Amino acid sequence: MSVCWLCAEEAKLCESHVIPRFVFAWLIETGGTPYLRHGATPNRRVQDGDKHFLYCKKCEDRFSRFEKSFKERVFQFAISSEKLTPRYGPWMSRFAASLSIRAIHSKSYRGVSDAYSEGLRNQISDAEQSLREFLLDKTKHPGRYRQYFYYPGYFNSFDAPDLPSNWNTYIKRSVERDILFTEDESFCATFVKTGPVFFVGVIRDGKGILKKDFLRCGDGELSGHPFNPPSMIWHHLSLRASKSIDLMGALSEKQAKKSEEEVRKRFDDFKKSDLAGTLIEDLEQFGPRKR
Ligand SMILES: [Zn+2]
Numbered sequence: 196m197s198v199c200w201l202c203a204e205e206a207k208l209c210e211s212h213v214i215p216r217f218v219f220a221w222l223i224e225t226g227g228t229p230y231l232r233h234g235a236t237p238n239r240r241v242q243d244g245d246k247h248f249l250y251c252k253k254c255e256d257r258f259s260r261f262e263k264s265f266k267e268r269v270f271q272f273a274i275s276s277e278k279l280t281p282r283y284g285p286w287m288s289r290f291a292a293s294l295s296i297r298a299i300h301s302k303s304y305r306g307v308s309d310a311y312s313e314g315l316r317n318q319i320s321d322a323e324q325s326l327r328e329f330l331l332d333k334t335k336h337p338g339r340y341r342q343y344f345y346y347p348g349y350f351n352s353f354d355a356p357d358l359p360s361n362w363n364t365y366i367k368r369s370v371e372r373d374i375l376f377t378e379d380e381s382f383c384a385t386f387v388k389t390g391p392v393f394f395v396g397v398i399r400d401g402k403g404i405l406k407k408d409f410l411r412c413g414d415g416e417l418s419g420h421p422f423n424p425p426s427m428i429w430h431h432l433s434l435r436a437s438k439s440i441d442l443m444g445a446l447s448e449k450q451a452k453k454s455e456e457e458v459r460k461r462f463d464d465f466k467k468s469d470l471a472g473t474l475i476e477d478l479e480q481f482g483p484r485k486r
Pocket residue numbers: 199200201202203204206250251252253254255
């Protein structure tokens with residue numbers, strides 16, 4: 196028996212997905228070959244993302260209810276680049292909070308120690324506690340730890356200077372989670388990207404970088420504005436996209452050959468896949484990728 200990271204009760208823990216399983220299922224289904232490559236270790240193929248022993252069955256079930264609503268009412272439309280239904284229910288902020296808390300728990304679970312000051316570490320732990328109470332229905336909102344949702348799909352094409360050459364593929368298909376912080380520690384937030392949509396969960400926002408369009412904890416409406424995140428978030432996206440070009444460059448020759456073979460074997464499936472579509476968009480916008 197262990198202690199559940201959410202409800203703190205003693206229980207047998209499930210092997211929990213840090214990023215919901217349906218996101219990886221979609222990536223595999225639409226990637227044209229049945230394998231994924233793990234961002235940080237591109238030489239290893241993975242099937243469905245990181246899993247850790249974190250939560251009890253009851254808490255997992257709680258998370259899956261929010262996941263189901265999000266998948267059916269938002270994700271399905273976003274992966275088809277469709278306009279989203281603006282109205283959402285209480286599940287939306289809870290789904291966002293569940294991603295944020297998983298991003299925080301995953302770091303502690305893996306023992307990743309970032310160069311945070313003690314002050315910031317304490318604030319992360321305060322945020323974790325507020326998110327936990329909110330997710331367990333002990334409070335009606337997570338206090339100042341507001342959750343934000345972004346869908347770049349409102350924007351038809353990106354035409355900003357200096358975009359990395361894999362921009363479309365990164366924006367529409369990358370899956371990642373992290374804790375972001377500025378060097379002066381005035382800003383810190385969780386960042387979870389599930390393909391074409393992403394979430395930011397505030398831990399500290401000393402300079403008020405994020406605007407007032409955070410997710411409401413009851414019913415709410417998504418802002419219909421064009422995608423216009425704060426410049427720091429924009430910069431982060433661009434940096435991560437460039438970084439993933441470097442990671443693919445780190446793919447060993449043997450593995451690169453294997454990837455090519457996988458594509459060749461299933462070429463008919465591959466050329467119809469969503470991944471092939473975004474690679475072509477990148478090629479049309481940026482020209483052949485330099486190795
Ligand atoms: Zn639990």
